[in-house]
Amino acid sequence: MQLYKQQDIKIYNSLTGKKDLFTPINDGYVGMYVCGPTVYSNVHLGNVRTFMSFDMIFRYFKHLGYKVRYVRNITDAGHLENDADEGEDRIAKKARLEEIEPMEVVQRYTVDFHTILNLFNFLPPSIEPTATGHIIEQIEIIKSIIDKGLAYEVNGSVYFDVLKYNETNNYGKLSGRNIEDLIHNTRALDGQSDKKNPQDFALWKKAEPQHIMRWPSPWSDGFPGWHLECTAMSTKYLGEHFDIHGGGMDLKFPHHECEIAQAEAWNGQTPVNTWMHANMLIMNGKKMAKSTGNYILPNEIFNGNNSHITKAYLPSVARFFMLQANYRSVLDFTNDGLLASEKGFFRLMEAIDLLTNLKTDSTTTFDISAWKQTCYDAMNDDFNSPVVIANLFEVVKFIHQIKEGKATITESDLKLLRTTIDSFAFDILGLENPSKIKDNSGKLEGAVELLIKMRQEARANKDFALSDKIRDELLEAGIQLKDGKEGTTFTTN
Numbered sequence: 001m002q003l004y005k006q007q008d009i010k011i012y013n014s015l016t017g018k019k020d021l022f023t024p025i026n027d028g029y030v031g032m033y034v035c036g037p038t039v040y041s042n043v044h045l046g047n048v049r050t051f052m053s054f055d056m057i058f059r060y061f062k063h064l065g066y067k068v069r070y071v072r073n074i075t076d077a078g079h080l081e082n083d084a085d086e087g088e089d090r091i092a093k094k095a096r097l098e099e100i101e102p103m104e105v106v107q108r109y110t111v112d113f114h115t116i117l118n119l120f121n122f123l124p125p126s127i128e129p130t131a132t133g134h135i136i137e138q139i140e141i142i143k144s145i146i147d148k149g150l151a152y153e154v155n156g157s158v159y160f161d162v163l164k165y166n167e168t169n170n171y172g173k174l175s176g177r178n179i180e181d182l183i184h185n186t187r188a189l190d191g192q193s194d195k196k197n198p199q200d201f202a203l204w205k206k207a208e209p210q211h212i213m214r215w216p217s218p219w220s221d222g223f224p225g226w227h228l229e230c231t232a233m234s235t236k237y238l239g240e241h242f243d244i245h246g247g248g249m250d251l252k253f254p255h256h257e258c259e260i261a262q263a264e265a266w267n268g269q270t271p272v273n274t275w276m277h278a279n280m281l282i283m284n285g286k287k288m289a290k291s292t293g294n295y296i297l298p299n300e301i302f303n304g305n306n307s308h309i310t311k312a313y314l315p316s317v318a319r320f321f322m323l324q325a326n327y328r329s330v331l332d333f334t335n336d337g338l339l340a341s342e343k344g345f346f347r348l349m350e351a352i353d354l355l356t357n358l359k360t361d362s363t364t365t366f367d368i369s370a371w372k373q374t375c376y377d378a379m380n381d382d383f384n385s386p387v388v389i390a391n392l393f394e395v396v397k398f399i400h401q402i403k404e405g406k407a408t409i410t411e412s413d414l415k416l417l418r419t420t421i422d423s424f425a426f427d428i429l430g431l432e433n434p435s436k437i438k439d440n441s442g443k444l445e446g447a448v449e450l451l452i453k454m455r456q457e458a459r460a461n462k463d464f465a466l467s468d469k470i471r472d473e474l475l476e477a478g479i480q481l482k483d484g485k486e487g488t489t490f491t492t493n
């Protein structure tokens with residue numbers, strides 16, 4: 001029997017405001033869409049946290065035996081600087097500032113995004129579609145919404161008519177905003193806008209002459225509104241009605257509210273059963289922002305090159321740290337928190353290492369099966385990873401007791417314990433096996449020895465420029481060479 005038939009998952013649904021029992025639309029299948037990054041800068045640590053939560057959720061569904069189609073898009077066009085359909089396209093702006101092609105910006109930061117997520121041991125999604133790869137689909141949806149009378153064209157741009165939609169539907173049902181408040185609180189039109197009402201949003205924008213990223217359409221040479229791409233890509237790959245849509249809390253309004261409106265206007269049914277939102281990451285109690293210096297790039301955690309941390313941390317330690325908070329809670333990123341997580345992470349990994357040589361007995365003094373179910377119960381309760389981790393530490397105590405002769409375990413229970421820990425620590429939480437990390441450091445040693453030898457040869461040839469370059473660049477990578485009487489040694493930080 002498939003595991004999912006034995007485990008009932010409850011998920012906090014932003015649409016209903018409570019934990020609902022998860023029932024997939026097609027038995028045995030899960031369709032999940034998560035709004036991906038806008039690739040105009042290095043991936044933000046807060047976004048890493050959001051994607052990590054959905055990576056864990058993806059992993060859990062897979063572990064339970066579901067066939068999961070996980071779609072996470074790349075936004076490579078259409079995301080303007082501000083939510084009111086104004087300002088420059090974020091990617092085009094970066095391209096202008098750096099004097100490169102917009103697609104060079106997209107390529108650079110898509111590679112950065114994948115590199116960072118790989119370091120954090122993310123599983124790749126099933127499909128990773130791009131907005132620019134789905135312009136035709138977006139145009140077709142706009143045509144259909146215009147035909148239904150819920151969008152209008154003005155001067156080559158097309159806007160969604162929120163008030164008209166709200167006559168028969170409920171705009172605001174996801175974010176809990178009501179239309180009257182929105183009308184009161186939305187800034188008055190500045191005379192520049194073609195919108196009938198300020199709360200309307202763009203489905204298509206006519207491109208200004210200087211705008212490079214443009215596509216032909218029945219209305220103008222232009223580009224799609226940001227919200228539309230997710231409606232096009234989610235429904236193309238998951239169907240008009242699918243199981244789960246996720247994203248960061250900041251996307252609930254207007255982005256996800258607009259997605260619901262577009263999909264309902266287009267095909268008359270609500271697109272998604274369960275809306276999930278991951279909470280924010282702050283640093284040292286404050287919002288993370290480049291402008292204030294309260295900021296850290298993900299790779300600075302791994303190399304320690306940031307004044308907010310006292311040392312470099314393994315990606316798995318940072319991952320462990322993030323998963324020690326529930327995905328719906330605000331997480332405060334601090335050096336003290338990381339230090340504590342590092343200690344805990346290594347305690348857990350050492351206990352897992354002990355399992356390979358543990359002595360077995362004729363009885364077990366701990367109920368492994370009941371403990372195993374508590375791990376499932378925690379995941380079934382809206383993917384409560386901190387409780388899973390607390391349960392893992394329960395068993396760490398037991399492992400030490402066996403080692404000290406204060407508790408016993410049978411051969412078959414040991415096997416069960418091992419497979420359960422492996423499932424939860426590695427397959428579901430996505431932590432990395434430290435023995436794999438040890439292997440890597442062996443490889444590093446070989447590579448550094450080779451560079452030391454090359455440096456010696458350079459010195460023998462009086463090529464001091466090269467020998468200094470090797471030393472300096474290794475130092476930059478966190479490897480310090482020390483010349484002594486016995487030869488050159490190295491240390492890593």
Ligand SMILES: [Zn+2]
Nearest residue numbers: 035036230255
């Ligand atoms: Zn989206």
